[in-house]
Amino acid sequence: MALSKTSVVDTALALLGEAGLPGMSMRTLATRLGVQPSALYWHFPSKQVLLTAVAERVLATVPSVEPTGSAADELRAIGEGLREAVTGVPDGAEIVALGLAAGARNPVAEAVAATCERHGMGDRTAGLTTALTGYVIGLGLEEQTHHNLRVADPELPAVDFGPRFDGGLGALLAGVAAG
Amino acid sequence: MALSKTSVVDTALALLGEAGLPGMSMRTLATRLGVQPSALYWHFPSKQVLLTAVAERVLATVPSVEPTGSAADELRAIGEGLREAVTGVPDGAEIVALGLAAGARNPVAEAVAATCERHGMGDRTAGLTTALTGYVIGLGLEEQTHHNLRVADPELPAVDFGPRFDGGLGALLAGVAAG
DNA sequence: ACCTGAACACCGTTCAAGT
DNA sequence: ACCTGAACACCGTTCAAGT
Numbered sequence: 001m002a003l004s005k006t007s008v009v010d011t012a013l014a015l016l017g018e019a020g021l022p023g024m025s026m027r028t029l030a031t032r033l034g035v036q037p038s039a040l041y042w043h044f045p046s047k048q049v050l051l052t053a054v055a056e057r058v059l060a061t062v063p064s065v066e067p068t069g070s071a072a073d074e075l076r077a078i079g080e081g082l083r084e085a086v087t088g089v090p091d092g093a094e095i096v097a098l099g100l101a102a103g104a105r106n107p108v109a110e111a112v113a114a115t116c117e118r119h120g121m122g123d124r125t126a127g128l129t130t131a132l133t134g135y136v137i138g139l140g141l142e143e144q145t146h147h148n149l150r151v152a153d154p155e156l157p158a159v160d161f162g163p164r165f166d167g168g169l170g171a172l173l174a175g176v177a178a179g
Numbered sequence: 180m181a182l183s184k185t186s187v188v189d190t191a192l193a194l195l196g197e198a199g200l201p202g203m204s205m206r207t208l209a210t211r212l213g214v215q216p217s218a219l220y221w222h223f224p225s226k227q228v229l230l231t232a233v234a235e236r237v238l239a240t241v242p243s244v245e246p247t248g249s250a251a252d253e254l255r256a257i258g259e260g261l262r263e264a265v266t267g268v269p270d271g272a273e274i275v276a277l278g279l280a281a282g283a284r285n286p287v288a289e290a291v292a293a294t295c296e297r298h299g300m301g302d303r304t305a306g307l308t309t310a311l312t313g314y315v316i317g318l319g320l321e322e323q324t325h326h327n328l329r330v331a332d333p334e335l336p337a338v339d340f341g342p343r344f345d346g347g348l349g350a351l352l353a354g355v356a357a358g
Numbered sequence: 359a360c361c362t363g364a365a366c367a368c369c370g371t372t373c374a375a376g377t
Numbered sequence: 378a379c380c381t382g383a384a385c386a387c388c389g390t391t392c393a394a395g396t
Contacts, residue, residue, distance in 0.1 A: 039360075039362075
């Protein structure tokens with residue numbers, strides 16, 4: 001059957017899940033698809049563009065947040081949702097950063113806008129979107145890099161990024177009304 | 180003259196400044212040093228380890244902050260100082276993230292601790308350190324990736340990350356007493 | 359329209375051998 | 378101790394040619 005952008009991105013995601021970015025070369029991707037490497041370049045002009053398509057798929061998995069809590073609770077849920085999407089795929093932080101830099105739609109922006117307006121703080125939308133997105137990507141990058149290093153060298157001490165993420169998110173949202 | 184770790188890191192930083200991470204291959208590095216690529220492996224076991232040494236040098240340029248303002252002002256200055264160090268070298272965010280993941284000392288941790296204790300909020304040190312560091316790295320990564328994309332494709336719209344950084348930092352520090 | 363085959367110009371890393 | 382020379386096993390990308 002003929003190749004399609006969708007099937008290429010599907011397979012790219014599968015390879016990422018198995019071995020991260022180093023395991024997703026254009027050559028292994030082609031092999032997995034039963035095609036020559038050069039065939040991929042008919043569908044995508046470069047690996048970078050292919051990766052932004054992957055990033056868009058990752059961003060599409062960010063869950064939407066129900067308007068049922070305080071502003072702080074909703075913003076916390078938005079941050080946690082982005083974190084789940086980003087850390088759900090190995091090297092996801094790097095890939096999503098590429099996607100956002102390339103102009104991908106950031107679902108966090110709209111979610112934060114909705115929450116802020118609902119709670120009468122629409123003027124804080126831009127700052128909170130930047131802070132939340134940057135924080136999740138940055139800590140996600142550290143976490144995934146740390147994981148990659150530990151795979152190569154098990155001597156490296158383990159770090160639990162879960163509580164660390166919660167603590168940073170709490171500090172980040174301390175200025176948002178709790179009730 | 181014989182090679183040394185210092186001279187290798189010096190030259191690595193010079194190459195990074197010229198063309199970023201893609202311009203800093205072990206081969207170009209060796210050529211610039213007038214040596215064979217394999218010679219580098221006597222001084223560093225891998226490129227990754229060499230890059231963490233580069234990261235430590237970058238982190239060492241983070242300026243220390245004078246205790247002359249409010250807690251919020253001092254924390255803002257700490258964040259700005261880290262940003263300057265990180266964005267001062269092309270692909271610095273990625274490199275510093277690698278360094279921190281490898282266990283490099285984070286100068287922000289100590290600076291935040293000093294400020295927090297001076298202002299009677301020592302219990303907030305950990306959260307603020309994580310939030311501040313993650314945010315600076317994350318937005319820095321987006322910014323530098325965006326810059327790299329624009330070098331390859333000038334069609335991509337320019338974005339001024341300066342005001343965006345300020346806005347996010349303001350939101351991040353909104354929960355810290357201003358006076 | 360969609361893909362093959364072959365090549366170009368690179369990578370990081372290893373390791374015997376030299377001095 | 379410190380480095381060379383040569384090789385191994387890869388990369389992303391291009392492009393004429395096929396169907």
